[in-house]
Structures are given as C-alpha cells and as structure tokens.
Amino acid sequence: MSASLFVLSVSVVASSSLYAQQATSDQPGYLNWYPKSLLSTKELANVPEFCSGSYRISDIPALSDERIEVEADSSTREKNGDTHFSGDVEFKQHNRILTGQQASWFPNSESGFFRGDVMLRSPLLTLHGEQAELAADGMMTFSAAEYAVPQRHLRGSADILSSPGDGRFKLENATLTFCEPQSNDWDIAASELEIDQNTGVGTAWHARVRVADVPVMYLPYYRFPVGDQRTTGFLDPQIAVNGKLQAEDIQLPFYLNIAPNLDATITPHHILDRGLVWEGQLRHKTRLLGDGQLNVGYLGEDDLQQKEYDDFNNNLPDGATNQKESDERFLINYTQAGRISQHWQHRWQFNKVSDSDYFNDMDPTGPVDRTTHLPSRGEIFFDQDAWHFDVMAESYQTIDDSIALKDRPYRRLPELDLSYQPTVLNDWKLEQQLQYTQFSRKDEDEIDFVDQELSGFDALNGRRLLSETALSYPMEWPFGFLAPKAEYRYRNYELLDADESVEANDEIELNSAHGIGRYSLDAGLYFDRDFEWFNSDYQQTLEPRVFWVKSPYLAGQEYIPNFDTATRTVTYSTLFTGDRFSGGDRLADLDQVSVGLTSRFIRDDGLEQFRASIGRIYYNEDRRVQLDPTSTLPVENTRSTSSTLGEVEWNPFEQLSLYHTLEWDPYEDYAKQRRYGLRFETQQNRMLNIATNTVQNYNDTNDRFDVETKQLDWGFFWAINQSWGLVGRQLRDLRSYDSNEARPVSDVLESLAGFEYQNCCWRFQLLYRESSSSGNDSEDFSTDKRYGFILSVQLKGLTTIGGGSDALIEDAVTGYSRRQYHDY
Secondary structure, three states: OOOOOEHHHHHOOOOOHHOOOOOOOOOOOOEEEEEEOOOOOHOOOOOOOOOEEEEEOOOOOEEEEEEEEEEEEEEEOOOOOOOEEEEEEEEEOOOEEEEEEEEEEEOOOEEEEEEEEEEOOOOEEEEEEEEEEOOOOOEEEEEEEEEEEEEHHHEEEEEEEEEOOEEEEEEEEEEOOOOOOOOOOEEEEEEEEEEEEEOOOOEEEEEEEEEEOOEEEEEEEEEEOOOOOOOOOOOOOOEEEEEOEEEEEEEEOOEEEEEEEEEEEEEEEEOOOOEEEEEEEEEEEOOEEEEEEEEEEEEEOOOOHHHHHHHHHHOOOOOOOOOOOOOOOOEEEEEEEEEOOOOOOOOOOEEEEOOOHHHHHOOOOOOOOOEEEEEEEEEEEEOOOOOOEEEEEEEEEEEOOOOHHHOOOOEEEEEEEEEEEOOEEEEEEEEEEEEEEEEEEOOOOOOEEEEOOOOHHHHEEEEEEEEEEEOOEEEOOOOEEEEEEEEEEEEEEEEEEEEEHHHHHOOOOOOEEEEEEEEEEEEEOOOOEEEEEEEEEEEEEEEEEEEEEOOOOOOHHHHOOOOOOOEEEOOOOHHHHHEEOOOOOOOOOOEEEEEEEEEEEEEEEOOEEEEEEEEEEEEEOOOOOOOOOOOOOHHHHHHOOOOOEEEEEEEEHHHHHHHHEEEEEEEOOOEEEEEEEEEEEEOOOOEEEEEEEEEEEEEEEOEEEEEEEEEEEEEEEOOOOOOOEEEEEEEEEEEOOOOOOOOOOOOEEEEEEEEEEEEOOOEEEEEEEEEEEEEOOOOOOOOOEEEEEEEEEEOOEEEEEEOOOHHHHHHHHOOOHHOOOOOO
C-alpha cells in the first residue's frame, strides 16, 4: 500500500468481517483455501479426488485512485494527526484489503502499524500474521506470518515476511510448499527465501528439502520456478539405477536464460564405468537463422572402453600389435528452419557421431535423429502460388557397421527441384517437375576395422536430370469420381568415375537418355444407406474403386546405378499408387488393374464404428524391371495377380479400437504379413495397446514357410484410481527356431514394469526396465541384457528428482502423451 498520496476516508462501523474473530489454519477460507464442500460445481471440476479443496483468488473491486478507505469499530485522533483504530479494522487501497484488531496510522511518516490477527488479501497474495508494519515506500513487513499465493497453489510461513506489494516477497526463517494446508508431506525450509512472481523465480539460501519435517537434502543455494517463465538455474536432476542398485546414469542439467530468443542447457551426464559426458543444448530464434537447436556431447576418455583395450592388450602374445587407446567420443546435432522472406525459406540439419555405438553407450538426452543413416542436409526453397523451387545438399553417416560400403546411400551434392502445379484450369490439371541431382559416395572406407573398396559398376557416380509431366482431367460427383491421367517420364544420365571394367562393358552407357509414358484411369463409386440397429441410427457406405495403369517396358535400366530407388512397402493404399518403386532410377513396366472395395458403418454421432477394405492387383503381363540386374525374374513378378490386401477396424465404442491387416498369397495359400492390434484409451488415464506382427516367406527350395518376424508388443498405463497407476510393456520374440538355427538368449527383447502414486502434493514413479541389444558376434547371435531401475519423485509445482520415466512410458505406451495429471 503506497502512502505517497494520502487520502484517508474513515468510517466507524460495527463490522461483521470474517476476520472479526481470531483466524485459524483449520478455518474455511483461511488464506483463501476452501474445502470441497464449499466449492462450486465449476470449481470442483478442476479438483482431482485426491485433493481436499482448492484456493480461490481474491476478487476485490479496485479503488480507482490512491486513497485509502478505512472501516473500524472505533477510532481516536491525536493533535499531530496520528490516528488509532480498534475493533475489526479494515484498510483498503486499490484491490488490496488489510485487516486487524488494532491499527495506527502516522501521516507525518506516511506509515502504519497493525496488531492482532492481521490479514492481507489481494489477487496475488494472502497473508496472516501477529503484527504488520506499512512503510512510506509501500513496503509491508509481517511478523510470525503465514502466507499463500493462490494462483500458484503455494503457501508457507516465515518469522518475518516483507513485500513492496508488487509480487515480490522476502522471507526470513521461512518454509515453502505446494502441499495442501494441514498436509506438510514435503516443504523447503530456508534461512532466507525470495519469491518474485514477476520473473517466476524463487531463491533460497541454506535450504533444506524436508519430508514430513525431516531434512533429506541440503542446498546452500537453490533457484526454483514459481511460474512458467524461463529462468537460469538447475533443472530436475535425473538418476537411473541398474539391477545391482548402482547409479548407472546421473544427470544434473543447468539452464541458462541468455536472452528472450536464446537459451542453453548444460548437462553433466555421468555414466557408470564410462565417465563424465558433457552435454549441451543451445536454442535460438533469430530473424536471420530462424528457429535452431544445437545438441553436443563429449567424452574425453571412455573408462570402460579403455579397460577393454587394456585387458585385450595384456593377453596378446609377444610381438603382437596393441589395440589403440580409447578415442574421444562425441556427438554433434544441429537443426534449423527459418523464413528468409514471404516466399523463401530454409532448413538445415547436421549430424555427426564419433562411432557407431555412441547412441547405445551414451543415451544422449537431446532429441537427436537415431536412424541407421544420420542425415546432414541443407535446403533453400521457394513457394509462390503454383511454383515451387528448392536447392538441397545432402549426405549421410552410416552408423551400422554391418552395412557394406556398396549398400550405403549416395550424397546429393547438389539437388535442384522445380515444379509447377497450377490449380485446375478449365477442369484440366497440369503437373510438371524438373530435378537435377549429382550423386556421389566414397569408393573406399574402413568399416568395422576392415578396409572396403568399390570397383566396377558399384563405384559409379553420376548426374541425373529427371522430368515428369502429367496432364489429368479429374471429375467428381456426389456418387463417385473419375480421373483420367497421362504422364511422360524422362531421365538423362551422365555416369562418372568409370574404371576399365566399366568402359569395356558395351551394355553400360556412360551418357544415356530415355523416357516412357504412363497412362492411368482412377474411378470410384459411392453408395450409402441409412438403417437402424439396436436403437441407434447408422449410415453404411459401399465404395468400390478401380485403378488402371499402363506403362510400356523400357529395357536397359539395370545398367544404370540405383542412386535413390527402393521397392514400395506393400499396404492396401499402395494398390492405388500406380508404381512399384519410390525414387527416380527405375521406370516400372506396368499393365495392371487394381480393384478395391471399402465399406464403412458410421454412427449418427459421427463415429466410424466399422471399416473394412479388401483389394488386389490383376496383371496383364510380367513385371521385368528390377532394382538390380537379374538373369531370372522372381516368381512373384510372373504371377497374374498380387497378394490380396485387407484391412479391418472395429470401434465398438469411442475408447476401443480393434484392427487387423493382412497380406495373403493366393498361390501358396499363406499370410505373408498379418498384424492384429487393440487400442484402448479413456479420459480416466487408462490406456492399453496390444499388437502382434508376423512376416513370413515361402521357401520353395525346402517347401516350407520361413518366418522372418513374429513379435508380440503390448503396453499399458492403467489408473486404478486418480492416485494409483500401473504401467507395463513387453516386446517379445515369438519365432520358433530350428535346433540348428542361432537364436537370442532371451525371447524378451524389451520390458518395462512399474507403478505410480500421486496425491495433491507429490508424485512418485518406480520403473524396472530391461532391454536387449544384439551382440557383436553374429555367429552366436548373442543378446546383451541391460537391467535398471528408474525412480522419479515429483514435488508438484517445484521440481522432479530422478528422471526420464515419463519419456520412457511415452515411448512404450500409445496415448500416454495425452494423459492427464494434476500439477501447478
């Protein structure tokens, strides 16, 4: 309460204030805390069952000027202007009310003094103390105070609390907690405590984290958030415990709020037996560079790796060459995207790791691409109306040492794309794409300590010009659609780095060009009918679809390197793509008709309760174009039909979905691929997903079906009630192995089990994790097991001790990212 402009309006009344009697902590409304029985229906909707009540933010009509209005039972005024009030005294200024049993106001010093059950109420703060002083500069000082910040669900006590009334507080011999009144499960006790709601930062000196008033941790200095604002300071520490109850992984991140558009996180990351990994993350938002994020990791010497080297070298025979010392291990990852102008944008990505085992050994904390081929890519692109242009440079680091040099991807240095796709012009649709790419890759490298060198056809690099032109006339009606389309695909190649064996091969042309047309007709009908079933209105649809595509055979493509082409994964949707390949190096020969049928049952509230689709391709000739040169065609390419593809999904109700996908070989009468799944999710934090996946092929040599993959993957998070929850996940190998066939030592590839407990004050998670990784000895097919416990304790509103549990469950259980839990 500022007294710089002092206008005192005094009313002597008989007050019936709530604070006319001594306020006590168990009284409803004390420090703006109300039990559930006094909350409105709207307020109760935001209070979980494990909380006994909620705070209310004071709604006090504000005075428009600097005057102070006073009400009291009685008052006396001295000659010098000092005024004394008694009996339910209430001072009001702006939107703050200060009450007490007695008060004195000293106009000469523009200060005041309050005694007896003193209470301050404002939208930011509620305070109660034995006595309070108000200084001329607006500073209020309370003695033997209890306080609450209702907006943050924060409360505590202090021997002395002072505040200028602008959201900043300084406390001596203080406590702080987000727990409910009468429930001090945990708190922070500090010799000095400062809270600044404007910056969202709290600081404590000589702080003790206490559980049930018992100190469990001492921090000489501690900064913590009391709002959503970014602030420099330590973040949640994380710790993972292995099966021997050893601290396998300890992380202590420190956050730096450098500028409004720039921040960084430095994380000392100690890994058991390996040493201290320094990790850093830098994020920026700038007009020139856009939004970017840099992640780095560095380990100067891997203690475990060095020990393995030493043990190996100590057992070498005399005269043998020692293995090298442990190398530095590192990670660099940078991603960036931004806009140069209205039509120009850019994207950049860079990845580099020191070795192929870095991700498995170090488990970096940043969101880093962990695919087999780590991309480094830069793009600048232009979009305006129907025009698109981009220039790209791209390379890869392959981190799987089992992939031979000849099977690793090419660099694109550079690739230029220009496309024109106008909207429908007089019902005609034109599409034009031009692409120029220069492909190259290493012709020699050391992979897994073995030198590999490319020669002949495998060593070829090249330049490719691609042109694709399409003209279509799409027609749509309420009952269906018809889309005829004509395309011309052109390729021009200049092959580089040919050796003598290539130059002597008359089949290989170092400079070649070819093109071919492709014609298609896509047609579909839509039928529907309304009917009633079990007192619910439904609409059933029947949607037949036919897709014809024709493209002549173009010979000689097998003598062109495969720079970027792969066979498409077979799904129901690929029946209607009109191509067997992705990429630009193979123009598939096509003369086929795809036939499909979909039926849906849609409830009157819009829920698609059931959907079923089935289809296959009918071929009019063999498919001769292949990715690699072959003397004979695979038997699948000589058949008159494809496999039969089917999909079924049933939603008995909104929370439950059952689905099944199938690829059936009609010639050998077996399922090449099949997948069964169940998804269940409710708003009460109950989610379950189960899936089985089987992939098999027919072995005509032994006349048997060889199972390549057969796995069961299930996971769940199940809230028993709002306080208790269980979590589990398991990925299991279900293959049956022959006696002479190498197999893993355990059928369980990954597993996770644990539980969660939470109340209005804290949340506790304990997880047991087991994971597998293939051993280096492929002949033995060994499987290394890793076991560990992960403990996480969240002090609600403040911090989380332990870590990684939520992220781990999110990866294991579909839908967990959407779960609801109570925090401040």
